[in-house]
Amino acid sequence: MDIHEYQAKKILAGFGVTIPRGGIVYSPENAENKAREIGGSKWVVKAQVHSGARGKAGGIIVCNTALEVAQATDKLLGKTLVTNQTGPEGKIVNRVYIEEATEIKKELYLGLVFDRSSECIMVVASTEGGMSVEEISQEKPESIIRSKIEAAVGMQKFQAREIxxxxxxxxxxxxRTAEAIIGCYRAFSELDATMVEVNPLVISEQDQILALDCKMSFDNNALFRRNQISELRDKTQENTNEIYASDRGLNYVSLEGNIGNIINGAGLAMASMDMIKLAGGEPANFLDVGGGATPEKIVKAFKLILMDKKVKVILINIFAGINRCDWVAEGIIQALQKIDINMPLIIRLAGTNVEKGNKILKESKINYIEATTLEDAANKAVKALKELKK
Structure with a gap:
């Protein structure tokens, strides 16, 4: 789960990281008052969307008067901001953050992520702040500093000072810099974050160490114990289908293709999407219904797939291990009795009781195309799509 910049900054401030004075507003009138409340002679108006590269897309505006702050807020609110991270559909700006302008002496980069290969938390830092980490790695790779933190021990003061x-x-x-780094680490480790990125972490002309911008992401599976974090979720910034899925216990990611997938198991789902690509098609989604592919879950999965108007063919690929193919087959039939499917349906079952499951499907008289292997299922899905286009 992602959160907004102003929310991330508030969290970091709670862990001792210094941030510029600022406040969130929802109207131009509030913006003008907020600028006067913050004080100073220059302000930065920032669109709050779940995306980086906002400045290049016109989402960050520097203002010299309170009236300019109100005008900039009016310009941004309701705007669809398109960046290289949002995709062409962009994200709507529903709130704006007003912040005092900072006189910058030096910009730095600081990021924390999990390094799964070493099973450690990786701190990535660079002297080239203000650029994306991808740009830094391509243009100034020698500037990048990496430090592994043992999760069981935590970040030690000497490690922060070394960075x-x-x-x-x-x-x-x-x-003071070490304190800021440790504060970011504590926010990461104590709140089940998956990423903390401060870009830039700046040294001001007054020699303050400030988090000028911040992005944070959190582990969805840990939100049940982090109510203060789950309450920060902004569903207007998320894909509606992905919201529907997460609220119903389904693992779903929307993609750009037109072959919808209902699959149990993340590994099988990834393999199925790869096979669809190899067969010449494009998957419309990643959808993992989990090990217990119950009739209720199958119904929810079908409804979710049908919410995507791009989908022209549906592929069901189930490998029954702890589950059984006959149970899955009965679930599919019950689902199709509740939902009308007006598109080609390819079903591939494998694993426990596969013969019994296929027999149940055939005797049900439902309209579907049977597949025997993963490759066969992908090929038949792509073939069905091509026949629709004739």
Whole structure:
């Protein structure tokens, strides 16, 4: 789950990281008042959407008067902001963050993610702040500092100081920089985050260490114990189908193709999408119904697939291990009795009681195309799609 910049900054401030003064607004009138409340002579108006590269898309505006702040807010609210991370559909700006402008002496990059290969938390830092980490790795790879943190031990003060020294921080600012790095680490580890990115972490002309921008993502599976985080979710920034799925216990990711998938198991789902691509087709989604493909879950999965108007063919690929193919077959039949499917349906069952499951499907008289292997299922789905286009 992603959150907005202003929410991430508030979290970091709670862990001792210094942030510029600012506030969230929902109207131009509030924006003008908020600018006067913050004080100063220059402000930055920031569109709050779940995306980076907002500045390049016109989502960040520097203002010199409170009236300009109101005008910039009016310009951004309700706007669909299209960045290289949102895709062509963009994201709607429903709230704006007003922040005092900072006189920047130096921009740095700081990010924390999981490194699954070493089973550690990886701290990535660079002297080239303000650029995306992808750009830094391509243009200035020598500037990147990496430090592995053992999760069982946590970040030690000497590690934070080593990172600060590696960034070329002058000695009198090492301690404050290390405190900011440790604060980001604590937010990451104590709140079940999957990513904390401060870009840029700046040294101001007054020698303050400030988090000027921040992105945070959290583990959805841990939200049940992080109510204060789950309450920060903004569903207007998410795909409607993905919201429907997550609220019903389905693992779903919307894609750009037209072959819908209902599959049990993440590995099988990935393999199925690869096979569809090899066969010349494009998957419309990643949908994992889990090990217990019950009739209720199958019904929810069909409804979810049919919400995507791009879908022209549906592929069901079930490997029954702890489950049984005959139960799955009965679930599919019950689902099709409740939902009208007016498109080609390819079903491939494998595993426990596969013969019995296929027999149940055949005797039910439902209209479907049987497949025997993963490759066969993908080929038949692509073939059915081509026949629709004739």
């Amino acid at each position: 600060a020294f590696g960034l070329g921080i002058k000695p009198e600012l090492i301690s």
